[in-house]
Amino acid sequence: MKKRLFTPGPTPVPENVMLSMAAPIIHHRNPEFMEILTRVHEDLQYLFRTTQPVVVMTCSGTGGMESAISSLFGTGDKVVTVNAGKFGERWGELVRTFTGGCVEVMVPWGEAIRPERLVEVLREHPDARGVCITHSETSTGTAADIQALCAAIHEASDALILVDGITAIGAHEFHFDEWGADICITGSQKGLMMPPGLALIAVSERAQDIIEGRGDHPQFYLSLKKALESHAGNDTPFTPAVTLIIGLAEALGMLRDEGIENVWKRHERLAAACRQGCEALGMKLFSSSPSFAVTPVWLPEGVDWKQFNKTLKADNGITVAAGQDEFAGRIFRISHLGYYDELDMLAVIGGLEFTLKSMGVPFEPGAGVAAVQRAFLSD
Numbered sequence: 001m002k003k004r005l006f007t008p009g010p011t012p013v014p015e016n017v018m019l020s021m022a023a024p025i026i027h028h029r030n031p032e033f034m035e036i037l038t039r040v041h042e043d044l045q046y047l048f049r050t051t052q053p054v055v056v057m058t059c060s061g062t063g064g065m066e067s068a069i070s071s072l073f074g075t076g077d078k079v080v081t082v083n084a085g086k087f088g089e090r091w092g093e094l095v096r097t098f099t100g101g102c103v104e105v106m107v108p109w110g111e112a113i114r115p116e117r118l119v120e121v122l123r124e125h126p127d128a129r130g131v132c133i134t135h136s137e138t139s140t141g142t143a144a145d146i147q148a149l150c151a152a153i154h155e156a157s158d159a160l161i162l163v164d165g166i167t168a169i170g171a172h173e174f175h176f177d178e179w180g181a182d183i184c185i186t187g188s189q190k191g192l193m194m195p196p197g198l199a200l201i202a203v204s205e206r207a208q209d210i211i212e213g214r215g216d217h218p219q220f221y222l223s224l225k226k227a228l229e230s231h232a233g234n235d236t237p238f239t240p241a242v243t244l245i246i247g248l249a250e251a252l253g254m255l256r257d258e259g260i261e262n263v264w265k266r267h268e269r270l271a272a273a274c275r276q277g278c279e280a281l282g283m284k285l286f287s288s289s290p291s292f293a294v295t296p297v298w299l300p301e302g303v304d305w306k307q308f309n310k311t312l313k314a315d316n317g318i319t320v321a322a323g324q325d326e327f328a329g330r331i332f333r334i335s336h337l338g339y340y341d342e343l344d345m346l347a348v349i350g351g352l353e354f355t356l357k358s359m360g361v362p363f364e365p366g367a368g369v370a371a372v373q374r375a376f377l378s379d
Ligand SMILES: *Cc1c(COP(=O)(O)O)cnc(C)c1O
Pocket: 008, 009, 060, 061, 062, 063, 087, 134, 136, 137, 138, 164, 165, 166, 167, 187
């Protein structure tokens, strides 16, 4: 039985990317590696749609979030965070840890924040130095309108805009420069089709100036100041994860060959087909503003999550993601972020049909798969 991973991080890694990482290790100060890192820096600018530096850090995505908060803000700084799920909540935890000045905006799970709501909060807090938002909230499979949010924030405030783009980069249209974001972060194990271990952080000119001007504060390994200084020479401040960066060069080359607009479009199509497949099996969708990276679905009435998940894995080789917090055991999430194509969507919906049938859930066999086919054949 073939194993198939449908989780929003780690995501599947293409064979050529894995093979590129199997070569003997090289030294990170050797010209061969410097050339690879230079190419990675350029391709990351292409991916984020920016002329500003995108630094590579050896840590997971959360390390990138911590790096941004601790590099830009300090004790007492007021920072607004939007909590519409697990990862928005994490922004709040980081701000509370590093500044103690968190203004947290709560949004119900499965919904996206409206720009007007954020503007109201910013008018109430004119001294806010930053706003932290999540482009694709992975825990709820919900996408926010980052372009509209950035425009509204700029209109209302001078606060820096920090975007958690961890499951959005590569799945959703995003223009770092044009939309006026100050920080955007992604992680290697999401849309970049890589194993976990790297955070990628884009930094605007405005954010660079602030980082430059800050005095001593307790920070070291995750310092964006150090990372930016090294980036200018296509270097890293510490030993980078050499092997992962070699793999990243290969993966970014694939995205560049496909073309970023095509990559976004592919995710949008796969997400739409996945939603239609689930609905055709009688399942209800969870999000009112669905992400193109991951589709959250309510478990059918009477289906036990543990048994469903066990059967899906053991009998069909398919791993999906569980619901989190209050939605644990009530929803599950199907990822289509990264290295996926049309036939993968047929496989996951087909696997769901096998599992649901074996659990006695009523539906017309083939209804889900037919809906996926129709979605692809009609667009
Ligand atoms: C995965 C994820 C993170 C956390 O990244 P780690 O690599 O697990 O540290 C943060 N935000 C979002 C939206 C994510 O999907």
